[in-house]
Amino acid sequence: MARVTSLNINGKRTTVDVDATASLLAVLRNDLALTGSKYGCGEGQCGACTVLIDGVATRSCITQVGRATGKQITTIEALEKDGKLHPLQEAFIKADAMQCAYCTSGMIMSASALLAKNPKPSREEIITGMNGNICRCGTYQRIIEAIQSVSGMQTAAGGARTDAQEVTS
Amino acid sequence: MIDEQTLRDEIEVERYELFESPAYNFHFDRRDFIKAFGLGIVFIVPAARALAQQRGQGESGRGAGNQSLPNDIDAWIHIDESGGVTVFTGKVEVGQNTRTTLTQSVADELHVPVNSVRLVMGDTDLTPFDMGTFGSRSTPTMVPQLRKAAAAARETLVAMAAAQLNVAPADLRIVDARFLNHDKSKTLTLAEVAKGRKLVKIIPDSIAITQPKDWIIAGTSVPKVDAANYVTGKHQYTFDIKREGMLYGKIVRPAAFNASLVSVDVKAAEAMPGVKVVTDGSFIGVVAADQLTATKAANAVAVDWKSPGQPGNSELVDLLRKPATNQRGGGGEGGGGGSRPQGSITDGLAAADKKLEQTYTVQYIAHAPLEPRAAVAEWNGDKLTVWTGSQRPFGVRTELAEAFHIPEEKVRVIVPDTGSGYGGKHTGECAVEAARLAKAAGKPVKLTWTREEEFTWAYFRPAGVIDIKSGVKNDGTLTAWEFHNYNSGASGIQIKYDIPNNDIRFHPSNSPLKQGSYRGLAATANHFARESHIDELAHAVNLDPLELRLKNIKDERLRDVLQATAKAFGWGQSKPAAHHGFGIACGFEKGGYVATCAEIAIEPPSDKEDKANQRVRIVRVVEAFECGAVVNPTHLKNQIEGSIVMAIGGALFESIQFGNGKILNPHFAQYRVPRFSDLPKIEVVLVDRKDIPSAGAGETPIVGLAPAVANAIFNATGVRLRSLPLAPKGLTT
Numbered sequence: 097m098a099r100v101t102s103l104n105i106n107g108k109r110t111t112v113d114v115d116a117t118a119s120l121l122a123v124l125r126n127d128l129a130l131t132g133s134k135y136g137c138g139e140g141q142c143g144a145c146t147v148l149i150d151g152v153a154t155r156s157c158i159t160q161v162g163r164a165t166g167k168q169i170t171t172i173e174a175l176e177k178d179g180k181l182h183p184l185q186e187a188f189i190k191a192d193a194m195q196c197a198y199c200t201s202g203m204i205m206s207a208s209a210l211l212a213k214n215p216k217p218s219r220e221e222i223i224t225g226m227n228g229n230i231c232r233c234g235t236y237q238r239i240i241e242a243i244q245s246v247s248g249m250q251t252a253a254g255g256a257r258t259d260a261q262e263v264t265s
Numbered sequence: 266m267i268d269e270q271t272l273r274d275e276i277e278v279e280r281y282e283l284f285e286s287p288a289y290n291f292h293f294d295r296r297d298f299i300k301a302f303g304l305g306i307v308f309i310v311p312a313a314r315a316l317a318q319q320r321g322q323g324e325s326g327r328g329a330g331n332q333s334l335p336n337d338i339d340a341w342i343h344i345d346e347s348g349g350v351t352v353f354t355g356k357v358e359v360g361q362n363t364r365t366t367l368t369q370s371v372a373d374e375l376h377v378p379v380n381s382v383r384l385v386m387g388d389t390d391l392t393p394f395d396m397g398t399f400g401s402r403s404t405p406t407m408v409p410q411l412r413k414a415a416a417a418a419r420e421t422l423v424a425m426a427a428a429q430l431n432v433a434p435a436d437l438r439i440v441d442a443r444f445l446n447h448d449k450s451k452t453l454t455l456a457e458v459a460k461g462r463k464l465v466k467i468i469p470d471s472i473a474i475t476q477p478k479d480w481i482i483a484g485t486s487v488p489k490v491d492a493a494n495y496v497t498g499k500h501q502y503t504f505d506i507k508r509e510g511m512l513y514g515k516i517v518r519p520a521a522f523n524a525s526l527v528s529v530d531v532k533a534a535e536a537m538p539g540v541k542v543v544t545d546g547s548f549i550g551v552v553a554a555d556q557l558t559a560t561k562a563a564n565a566v567a568v569d570w571k572s573p574g575q576p577g578n579s580e581l582v583d584l585l586r587k588p589a590t591n592q593r594g595g596g597g598e599g600g601g602g603g604s605r606p607q608g609s610i611t612d613g614l615a616a617a618d619k620k621l622e623q624t625y626t627v628q629y630i631a632h633a634p635l636e637p638r639a640a641v642a643e644w645n646g647d648k649l650t651v652w653t654g655s656q657r658p659f660g661v662r663t664e665l666a667e668a669f670h671i672p673e674e675k676v677r678v679i680v681p682d683t684g685s686g687y688g689g690k691h692t693g694e695c696a697v698e699a700a701r702l703a704k705a706a707g708k709p710v711k712l713t714w715t716r717e718e719e720f721t722w723a724y725f726r727p728a729g730v731i732d733i734k735s736g737v738k739n740d741g742t743l744t745a746w747e748f749h750n751y752n753s754g755a756s757g758i759q760i761k762y763d764i765p766n767n768d769i770r771f772h773p774s775n776s777p778l779k780q781g782s783y784r785g786l787a788a789t790a791n792h793f794a795r796e797s798h799i800d801e802l803a804h805a806v807n808l809d810p811l812e813l814r815l816k817n818i819k820d821e822r823l824r825d826v827l828q829a830t831a832k833a834f835g836w837g838q839s840k841p842a843a844h845h846g847f848g849i850a851c852g853f854e855k856g857g858y859v860a861t862c863a864e865i866a867i868e869p870p871s872d873k874e875d876k877a878n879q880r881v882r883i884v885r886v887v888e889a890f891e892c893g894a895v896v897n898p899t900h901l902k903n904q905i906e907g908s909i910v911m912a913i914g915g916a917l918f919e920s921i922q923f924g925n926g927k928i929l930n931p932h933f934a935q936y937r938v939p940r941f942s943d944l945p946k947i948e949v950v951l952v953d954r955k956d957i958p959s960a961g962a963g964e965t966p967i968v969g970l971a972p973a974v975a976n977a978i979f980n981a982t983g984v985r986l987r988s989l990p991l992a993p994k995g996l997t998t
């Protein structure tokens with residue numbers, strides 16, 4: 097059975113030993129204790145598990161970990177830098193863009209990919225770009241406001257290749 | 266009086282509407298609070314219902330540790346030596362922001378900053394018994410209790426500080442956790458007063474709490490407590506908890522509801538490395554070192570189930586019209602009745618110029634909380650600890666104690682702030698399953714339900730059939746109102762229309778699916794039927810629907826929200842554009858008054874949908890809501906907006922499809938929930954009544970949307986839709 101032994105996660109080369117067919121989400125959560133990415137459906141339908149792979153918003157629950165090797169994986173845990181929240185994180189708090197907040201990590205990751213591609217999206221473009229993410233509490237209006245409030249700011253999260261450091265989990 | 270067994274046998278629907286004392290009233294363990302909490306001061310809040318009994322007895326006045334503690338406690342507050350304030354309550358946080366509401370209420374009453382107050386919630390070993398977090402009860406019941414505790418704490422602390430400073434208590438006030446005398450020449454911090462103390466105080470019932478007009482921190486938009494932990498992904502939901510040596514579980518589910526086990530062969534599964542299979546009656550589960558192996562092992566268990574033939578959606582209406590023959594039928598409230606009939610329906614119909622008789626239906630829908638059921642169970646000797654997302658931590662403790670035949674003291678249930686519930690997490694089935702696996706494995710086990718399991722093995726909002734017979738005079742005066750609700754429940758069944766002849770009843774049925782509480786309960790179904798029917802009556806006598814409502818409603822609070830909504834929407838000010846329609850609806854439930862206006866548009870079919878069908882798009886929603894004094898305007902608005910968005914699903918397209926004991930659409934790809942693209946322009950009008958005690962707001966704002974949309978569709982098309990969901994595949998006309 098093919099194994100995966102190394103992943104680039106949040107700018108660090110991380111050693112693992114997992115079945116290549118395991119979902120990236122399960123590896124992040126269960127093997128690497130990166131539990132900010134959530135399981136919501138396991139079918140790529142709700143977006144709670146969204147991470148960036150080479151800057152592209154990806155449903156980690158339906159991504160086999162073997163397909164993420166050699167690529168830059170960015171999770172919600174990488175957004176806060178030196179104790180300072182990412183502008184999108186600040187914006188979500190300011191707009192009260194959450195209730196139970198289970199969807200929030202995925203929303204922020206999808207929004208960061210959207211803004212990296214389109215720094216000043218229209219309301220319609222935000223709706224189209226975010227439509228794969230479900231907020232069952234129904235805070236969509238506030239999430240749109242949060243994204244609009246950082247529109248035009250420098251918000252790219254991850255994606256750019258950095259010098260990998262050796263880290264063993 | 267309803268005994269515990271009956272209570273449990275009844276469906277989950279609105280069981281809390283019973284307003285009975287809890288069936289359990291444990292002797293409160295006379296724990297030594299000081300030993301548990303260390304130094305400082307503890308203020309104990311007897312339960313509201315126990316306070317009456319306590320009245321007249323006065324405080325015992327005895328010292329810490331010897332004081333006679335009440336058996337029935339709502340909460341307690343501990344002020345530690347560093348001046349930190351910790352509040353212990355059995356309520357839980359499921360996204361309704363009750364953690365913030367309670368925190369800011371305590372801070373407001375105690376005159377300390379919000380960030381010096383910490384809440385310990387929903388931990389059966391640490392917090393006092395609580396029936397559960399449901400029924401919009403936290404704000405009207407727990408807030409005043411905690412405020413009493415905080416007010417008593419404030420008065421006691423002021424007296425202590427006054428003694429320390431050698432000034433009169435009346436000369437001291439607390440500002441930002443500091444005691445100051447009139448010219449600020451003498452000050453003390455909360456920490457300096459609490460230092461070295463060993464005190465347990467029982468708060469008296471007579472203590473006065475601050476009225477809304479004098480609130481400073483309450484009434485403002487305090488940001489969500491712990492918000493930074495959520496946006497960074499640091500918060501640990503049950504799904505995220507990991508224990509030392511923890512294994513992963515998976516349950517082998519029956520092929521259908523009510524299926525019986527014929528045979529099971531576990532050899533292939535047990536041959537897999539590190540896999541343990543647990544069978545106990547019809548319970549079959551596996552544990553493994555990782556989730557993938559557990560899932561593969563569960564799939565490798567060969568099981569033969571025998572399932573009886575069972576009804577599906579097409580037989581639902583006929584089925585629900587038949588009276589209940591088992592205890593699972595019916596909601597607890599009203600015991601199968603409604604209210605006592607008034608006047609005579611026959612006379613009322615005879616006095617009418619127009620008579621109307623119509624039937625409305627609602628389908629089963631799913632809560633679909635984004636965090637499915639999950640539990641982590643750990644046995645230490647004979648003590649069981651379970652982390653799980655539940656709205657009833659103490660109810661789950663009871664389920665566990667009964668399932669394993671152990672005393673409740675041997676069970677601890679901890680509820681981390683949870684990925685939503687909407688009334689859907691009252692039960693502890695996942696906790697019981699995880700505990701059974703952990704017991705067999707001898708190690709902690711995490712069990713997380715898949716989305717399909719959550720859609721299938723949880724419970725649903727009841728389906729229902731509602732028959733209405735009514736009469737109206739040509740001037741719009743309502744003369745007769747006969748209302749029969751089959752199965753969905755009695756919440757929101759009562760009317761605020763002044764109709765002299767009315768007969769309103771709820772009839773329990775045998776539900777083919779497991780059903781239970783859902784945000785707003787039956788109030789959504791009852792408001793949909795009632796407010797659609799009122800609209801039909803208005804059209805029958807050529808009156809504006811708003812005018813007909815105002816003509817028959819005397820209740821000032823309901824009139825106020827109706828008029829506030831109409832004004833903000835511009836009702837009657839303009840005609841809808843071509844293929845657009847306007848609709849209005851109003852209602853009340855659980856101390857909240859709501860009115861909703863909706864604008865819809867009929868649009869050409871989108872590519873994805875059935876090309877023959879036109880699409881209903883909700884363009885704009887204006888909703889006014891009044892629930893007494895507003896505690897947190899931003900969070901209240903957020904709840905109302907969220908309720909409106911959630912209501913869109915049940916109104917337009919959500920419906921559980923079932924047949925032969927199976928759920929046929931147990932995935933988000935098949936069961937559509939509202940998404941960004943369904944979002945209308947939403948405007949919320951808050952009516953703040955500082956003269957009225959605050960009621961809860963997590964539920965009632967959901968009831969107005971469906972009838973307002975149905976009425977708007979009629980306005981646009983002339984087609985009256987009387988079944989929820991209204992247009993699951995678009996308009997088929």
